[in-house]
Amino acid sequence: MDGVSDFLLELRSEEIPARMQAGARAELEKLFRQQMQAAGVTPGAITVWSTPRRLALIACDLPDATEAVREETKGPRASAPPQALEGFLRKTGLTREQLEDRDGVLFAVIEKPGRAVKAVLAEAVPAIIRAFSWPKSMRWGAASQSTESPRWVRPLSGIVAILGEELVECEVAGVPSGYATVGHRFHHPGAITIGGAHDYTAKLRACHVLVDHAEREALIRDGAARVAAEAGLVLVADEGLVVENAGLTEWPVPLLGRFDSAFLQVPPEVIQLTARVNQKYFVCQDAAGKLADAFVCTANIEASDGGAAIVDGNRKVLAARLSDARFFWDQDRKVPLAQQADKLGRITFHEKLGTVADKVERVAKLARWLAEEGIVPGADPSLAEQAARLAKADLVTEMVGEFPELQGLMGGYYARAEGLPDAVADAIRDHYKPVGQADEVPAAPLTIAVALADKLDTLRSFFAIDEKPTGSKDPFALRRAALGAIRIVQANALRLSIGEGDLLAFFADRLKVQQREAGVRHDLIDAVFALGGEDDIVRLLNRVEALQSFIGTEDGANLLAGYKRAANILKKEDWQGVDAEIAQTGEEDPLAMVDDPDLKAVVDARMAERRTTAVDREPAEAALAEALDAAEPEAEQAVAAEDFAAAMAALATLRAPIDRFFDEVTVNDPDRNKRSARLELLARFRAAVHNVADFGRIEG
């Protein structure tokens, strides 16, 4: 190897959507590495950048040539039948004369000379472009007369591929590689000649292009904060906007503008959303933390007038948007929520589940019931019902029609504006919560009642019509609803039956996912669910928590080992209990086979005798039986009292006796009576443990 060079690749296109640029950078690096690996080239550091108009990659220290490779394949013996030889020749593509005979065994030796890396790259670049995966891609231009034409996110317009200072010649989609790129669309419309990786960023910078997205992001982040500070304001930081604006500009220039302060009577969330979603503007606060009458937009040029026209234009656009918002705000407040709610009968919730009004009716009843039953302590039933009846009314308001993200929030504003109690307004505002993982969980009683009722109704209704999530498909967001319900129940320690049948199983799955993130083992949840009938999340989690700490102790770990041993023996022996054993061995006990009600009393008596017949017990058996006598009622009572730590403590007393039992007693005694007594004792031990959890589900 005589030297190394840096490689520059720039793929230019019409504007790449901002949201796709991070993924595209990762994809470019991944595909480049794959190509290099396949060719046996090990690159040094790799850097990837993006702007709206280009993806760039610099790979340092590529060798000038790949190393020569010698591949040897062992073939058949020289004396092997002709078919074997033919097969080998076909496989290797060689002739008999080219094979080497080594001590009667044939070898194929293929020498692959080193290749110029420039040639490797000339093949790699088109391959990368063809293999590139975009969230959405398109065809363009004359070549698109065939659907086989290359695809890219938007039309591909240029390729720069330079190894060291040499052009890597290739062509894709009629676009040949070259030294030329373009600068900023407006500041430098002409071509720029790039020498190589070493002068790429500097030459672009001189032509008003900051190719490093991180640099543009920093410039926007800091610049926006600075122009806000210069106006005596504080920027409301928004990293999503920083990245988006960096993805929309090659030469970002943050500019501050003002809007008519009369718009501030509209709720601040509305203004912020309008500015952010529609216009990609930052908003600012005053020193007191109140939304200010200012916005920060990010221009893509160093304007000839210092940005005055740009700010003025953006101000007008924002003013038009805010006028719409204020119009909605004024219109919506003219109609009481109760009257808006009447319109919900026109909106289909789901074709099999009726209208949104029908849903509201169900939720209102459920919310009232949750309050009346005291399941949600401190919630006034009438207010809970009222809040539930109004909770969805904002869906038909103009504002939510325009900004669906504001559902709930606007209902809260409108409720307060018409003088409804704060608790009702809060419940309306927050009843969709918690939405995401970071979202807060309702804690106010009325809000809890409405939020929980809404989610439970959604889940029950969709399960009732068999619309359950499958795989990645969850069109009605039932997983989110279930997780939300779990979090509400858990955070507020609400005691209720969460569901049954498939719905309960669905909750169990969601709970496992959620608890795994909280560090709770899913097998422990299984172990408790396996007992059946546990539909109370609070109790379940208490039990799981006690179980997890118990399993972590030495007693717990040993008891688990003892349990597994006992369970294995019982499984191996297919132990079904004494009765079954007697029944199976009818020879000894012919009456057991008789299916005659008149004889039942006789059979029962004989059975009882068999069970109580004192077999010679070994001391370890007696000790285990004695320990079980004490532990069983204690564990049962503790479970009934939901004192799961005490239940675990009761089980812990079994650890020493079970260990001793296994040390001293042979279960499989030739004496059938002894054997069945011992198996029965193990079955009793297993049952005692099951009071708390199915230890068979616990891993390890």
Place this chain on the structure above:
Amino acid sequence: MNRNPQASFQDMILALHDYWAAQGCVILQPYDMRMGAGTFHPATTLRALGPEPWNAAFVQPSRRPTDGRYGENPNRLQHYYQYQVIMKPSPPDLQELYLRSLEVIGIDPLKHDIRFVEDDWESPTLGAWGLGWEVWCDGMEVTQFTYFQQMGGFDCKPVAGELTYGLERLAMYIQGVDNVYDLNFNDRGVSYGDVFLENERQMSKWNFEVANTDALFDLFGKAEAECRNALDAGVPIAAYEQAVEASHIFNLLQARGVISVQERASYMARVRDLARGSCEKHMEREAPRWAAEYEGWTA
């Protein structure tokens, strides 16, 4: 000729005509039917199909009955103008051609911030979609820029580039006017309001309050039937006109508030079937000729 696109709405349109004519576009006049967008013009939809090169530019009035505001909103109209450019196959410098058209009507790109912001286009009614942007000028959307990928359910082979300028918005921006009715129409004393204000008032009233809904339902059914009649007779261009008609009647019914949420989807599906059926028949009719004339082309 001295045009003053910065002071007159009609000069702006004429400047665009001059410019796009110079780029080889056929300058068409508006289609003589009511339609929701310039994209419905057969010069866009039907011409987007097949391999024949096609470059055209035209103004098309857009009818959006639900956007009517009785002439009281400074930005919203139930009738406004779109300027459409379609170029097939999409030329490699379509963005540059477009940007030069903005300079022609007086937008200096070193003074105003021009941006291409992702906005993909989809029309379920036309069975069509494309990728592109909305073009922003100082934060205002002034043009929809789309590379058609499918039309009537068929792959566009080759792809056409479509530009749709919102003329009133652009003019308001260029003239520095906050109310559309204040636009200078001809630089000889006629304003946009002089031309259209009363029209907006009456048409809003008719769209929202007056139009006889029984008659509209009836018209919808008749357009649907006539579309099928034309399809059966093998005249897809005539069938397509009926699809456009049905689409507009549907929009009127929407404005009258007589189509429920549930019914809405089914009406849209009916219009889509008509539009798609027309495109299919058009393809069926033309494909053999196209395949013969353009080597390697298949539907």
